[in-house]
Amino acid sequence: MYVSLIPLIICLSCLGCITYVFLRYGRYLARMKEIEFEVDIDSSYEPSISIIIPTYNEELVIEDKLKNTLSLSHPSHKLQIIVIDSASSDRTAEIAKSFSSVEVIRQDKRLGKAIALSEAFDHVTGEVVVITDADSALKKDVLRKALPYLADPNVGAITGRQILVDPASRTEQSYRNIFDMLRFAESKMASTPIFNGPFMAFKREVLEPPPPDSIADDTEMAMKVIRRGYRALYVQDAVFYEHAPSTRRSQIKQKERRAQGIVQTFWRNRDMLYNKKYGVFGTTIFPAEFMMHVISPFLLLTSLFTFLVSLALGPLLTLVVLAILALVTLPLAFRIYAEIQSHVEEKKSDFGGFMLTFLSFVQLQFTILMSAIKLMIFGTQHKWEQISETRVEFKI
Structure with missing residues (x-):
């Protein structure tokens, strides 16, 4: 039964890494949102x-x-x-x-x-x-x-x-x-x-x-x-x-195309990772975005695979450990989410909204994963294609 602990530890390590980066970076940026913009703004600037x-x-x-x-x-x-x-x-x-x-x-x-x-x-x-x-x-x-x-x-x-x-x-x-x-x-x-x-x-x-x-x-x-x-x-x-x-199909198509493009661009510019030449962008912003868009989808896939292996080797132990961890970590994750949300919208956060956001991010991660795999296997596949139902009159 304890053999199942090895893949379970790998699974939890991957999930922990993903959760830590998303919540820590999101919380950090939510607080940064309140600081002043250090830009020399000139309202009279009127170029051609x-x-x-x-x-x-x-x-x-x-x-x-x-x-x-x-x-x-x-x-x-x-x-x-x-x-x-x-x-x-x-x-x-x-x-x-x-x-x-x-x-x-x-x-x-x-x-x-x-x-x-x-x-x-x-x-x-x-x-x-x-x-x-x-x-x-x-x-x-x-x-x-x-x-x-x-x-x-x-x-x-x-x-x-x-x-x-x-x-x-x-x-x-x-x-x-x-x-x-x-x-x-x-x-x-x-x-x-x-x-x-x-x-x-x-x-x-x-x-x-x-x-x-x-x-x-x-x-x-x-x-x-x-x-x-x-x-x-x-x-x-x-x-x-x-x-x-x-339509659901068009939504997936749009997100897949977008995800594939970001993966392609980030991978092309990977030499900027932790590069002090680019200041805070190179040492903090780009590494975090690279982690979220390129690395974490593969960590999610690894965690899913190792979870299934652990479940097959020791189902009871696996489910008990995951249940305990969920009880401990979910309230903390929700509290951090609520803090982030308070900087985004004035309305009070609810647990239902937290779960919907969580599922949206999981879906996005799998979309990025599939896009990255397609990009590696088939190369650039997306032509300049339009989504027909977005071609309608604006009423704003």
């Missing part, structure tokens, strides 16, 4: 801007997107709008061309978003380059909220806060609130490696195209900015809106 909108078969949303972009609070004579169309087979380019102030670049072949962005970069004239997705809507004041941070000579790029407009996506939004808290706190410490593709702004002089095989072009570009010694920040007042996928 080039806005790039990559498209592929976006005829359902491109007109509203361009109207939304043209309505942004920024002098029109300082605004360049570029639609880079990746060989759409519908009326996307035709609709975009009907806007006289919009430049349309058509690619003959569908080569992927990274290559499309690279081509668009050759046409920008603005001091700041904004990249935004066709299926998102930007809040009217998003530029006024974001640009002051780019006035700081040490800041190279910023991203904004996503708000899901679908009533059915409250659970997802709760998870996103914690995700955004992490990005905000990391930005206050130094930089965040994870950007939101629907709204990103870069100083033109630090802008570098993502690798052609890039899946998460947003995170790739943020990492390039950090490599060059600039800060990449999350600005919570720079708001954009998106629809969440309405």
